[in-house]
Amino acid sequence: MIKRFILGVFVFTTSAILAQKNSASPYSYFGIGENFEGVTVEQASMGGIGVAMKDYHHLNFTNPASNADLRAATYAIGGSLTFLTVKEQNVSQTGNSTSLRYISLGFPVGKKAGLSVGLQPFSSVGYSLLDSDNSDDITFYTGEGGANKLYASFGIYAYKGLSVGAEASFIFGSIDNSILNQRTNVALATKHEESFNVRGGQFKLGVQYKTELKNKLKFYTGASLTLATDLSSKGSERMYSLSFSGAGQEILRDELFNRSLEGNISVPLKSVYGFGLGKENKWYIGVNQQFQSALKTNNAFISNGASHKYDDSSKFAIGGYYIPKINSISSYWDRVTYRAGLRFEDTGLLVKGTNNFTLVKDFGINVGLGLPLPRQLSNVNVGFEYGQRGTTKNNLIKENYFNIRLSLSLNDLKWFQKRRID
Numbered sequence: 001m002i003k004r005f006i007l008g009v010f011v012f013t014t015s016a017i018l019a020q021k022n023s024a025s026p027y028s029y030f031g032i033g034e035n036f037e038g039v040t041v042e043q044a045s046m047g048g049i050g051v052a053m054k055d056y057h058h059l060n061f062t063n064p065a066s067n068a069d070l071r072a073a074t075y076a077i078g079g080s081l082t083f084l085t086v087k088e089q090n091v092s093q094t095g096n097s098t099s100l101r102y103i104s105l106g107f108p109v110g111k112k113a114g115l116s117v118g119l120q121p122f123s124s125v126g127y128s129l130l131d132s133d134n135s136d137d138i139t140f141y142t143g144e145g146g147a148n149k150l151y152a153s154f155g156i157y158a159y160k161g162l163s164v165g166a167e168a169s170f171i172f173g174s175i176d177n178s179i180l181n182q183r184t185n186v187a188l189a190t191k192h193e194e195s196f197n198v199r200g201g202q203f204k205l206g207v208q209y210k211t212e213l214k215n216k217l218k219f220y221t222g223a224s225l226t227l228a229t230d231l232s233s234k235g236s237e238r239m240y241s242l243s244f245s246g247a248g249q250e251i252l253r254d255e256l257f258n259r260s261l262e263g264n265i266s267v268p269l270k271s272v273y274g275f276g277l278g279k280e281n282k283w284y285i286g287v288n289q290q291f292q293s294a295l296k297t298n299n300a301f302i303s304n305g306a307s308h309k310y311d312d313s314s315k316f317a318i319g320g321y322y323i324p325k326i327n328s329i330s331s332y333w334d335r336v337t338y339r340a341g342l343r344f345e346d347t348g349l350l351v352k353g354t355n356n357f358t359l360v361k362d363f364g365i366n367v368g369l370g371l372p373l374p375r376q377l378s379n380v381n382v383g384f385e386y387g388q389r390g391t392t393k394n395n396l397i398k399e400n401y402f403n404i405r406l407s408l409s410l411n412d413l414k415w416f417q418k419r420r421i422d
Helices: 002-019 064-069
Strands: 073-088 091-109 113-134 137-159 162-183 189-212 218-226 229-244 250-267 270-279 283-292 296-298 308-310 313-322 337-352 357-372 379-390 398-412
Touching (some): 064 113, 064 137, 064 162, 064 218, 113 162, 189 250, 337 379
Antiparallel strands (some): 073 398, 091 113, 113 137, 137 162, 162 189, 189 218, 218 270, 229 250, 250 296, 270 283, 283 313, 313 337, 337 357, 357 379, 379 398
8 A cells, every 4th residue: 555655646746846946046046046955854954964874764865875775665755845035235035935855766676785766856946036226227037947857876785884876867957037127218128038948967976884883883984976967958038029018918019039049057076075973773973075166058048257157166064863762662752863963055156246256155054853653664854944045245145044844754664575365
C-alpha cells in the first residue's frame, strides 16, 4: 500500500514542481534567477552541511557518494514557506511565496551501493519591481519562471570506509521577463518582453571517508565537484507600443521589433569540502566550505552590463544534530532529532548602485526538528531559518526573510522483497 501511495505522490508532486513559482525575491531579476540551494530540509536545518555526512535512512543532495550508505528505500518530499521583507532606504514592503523544493526516491543496491533519483528547482524567477524615482517616467519590471533539475545519483563503497559517487542531471526550464515604461502626458506606453528556454546537462563527482576513533567517535571527511557546463538558451524578444482599456487590459498598437535570440550560460566548476565528528545516532557536528568561479554568459538575454556583473562566490556552513536517546520507550521527545546551524555566503552577484558595484551577501540562522513517525524509520522534518540578503547601502535592496521548511521522509526496509504467502 505504501509503495502505491509513494509512487502516486511522486507523480503528482513532480507536476507541481514544474508548474510552481518558487521566488518572490527582487534579486531573482538577475541572470537566470535565484539559485536553488540543493539540500534537504534536514541539511538546511543544519546550515546546509552534508558533504561529509553519512546517513542510512536520509537522502543527501550535496554528495552523491552518500548514496552508498542507504539501507532503506527512502522517499523524500520537501517544501517551504518564505516570508520576505524588502527594504530600500526608508521604504519597505512584504511578500511571501510557497513552493515544493524537491521530490526524490532513493534505495540501496546490494549491500555496498545506493541509487537516488529526483527532481528539484535549479533556479527561480519571481519578481515585480516598480521604478518611479523620476516623476515623469514610471517603469514596471516583472519576471517569472526558472529552471528545474532532473537527476540520478549513485554511490558505492570502493574500500572499507571509502565511498565514491557520481550524479548526472538534466537542467531545463523557461523564463519570461518584461519591462513596461509609461511617461506622464504620453498616450502610449512601451513594453519590452523576452522569453527563453534553458537546456543543458550537469555532472557531479563525490567522495567520502569514515574512520572510527576512540570511545566510538567517528570522523568523517568528504568532497564533491560539480563540473563546469554550458547551458543553452533559445527564445525571442519583442518591443511594442500599447494603450490600456478602461478595464486595464493591454491593447497592442505598433510592434517595433520581434526577433529570435540565442546564447550560452557558462556555469563554472563548484567545489565543496568538509569534515565532521560524531557518534552514530547520537550527535554530529560538521563544517562545509564551498567555492565557485564567476558565472559567464554569451547570451543576448543575460549579460554582464550596466546593472550587474558576476564574481567568484563562496559559502561557509557549520551545524549538526543531537538525539537524546534514539530507542527511548518512555519519552517521545528523547527520540526527536534536534538540529541547528549557521551559513555565511558571498553570492558572487555584484549589483550597480549609486556609485559602484556592491557584492550581495547572504546570511542564515537555522534550527529544526526531526519528528519520528510510528512506521519504522520514517519521520517528519521541520526547519526554521532567519536570514538577510543584500544591503541598503549604495541605494540597493536589503531582504530580511523567514523560511519555514517541511519535509516527509518515508522509509521501507522491505521495498524490494517479494510477498510470501503462508
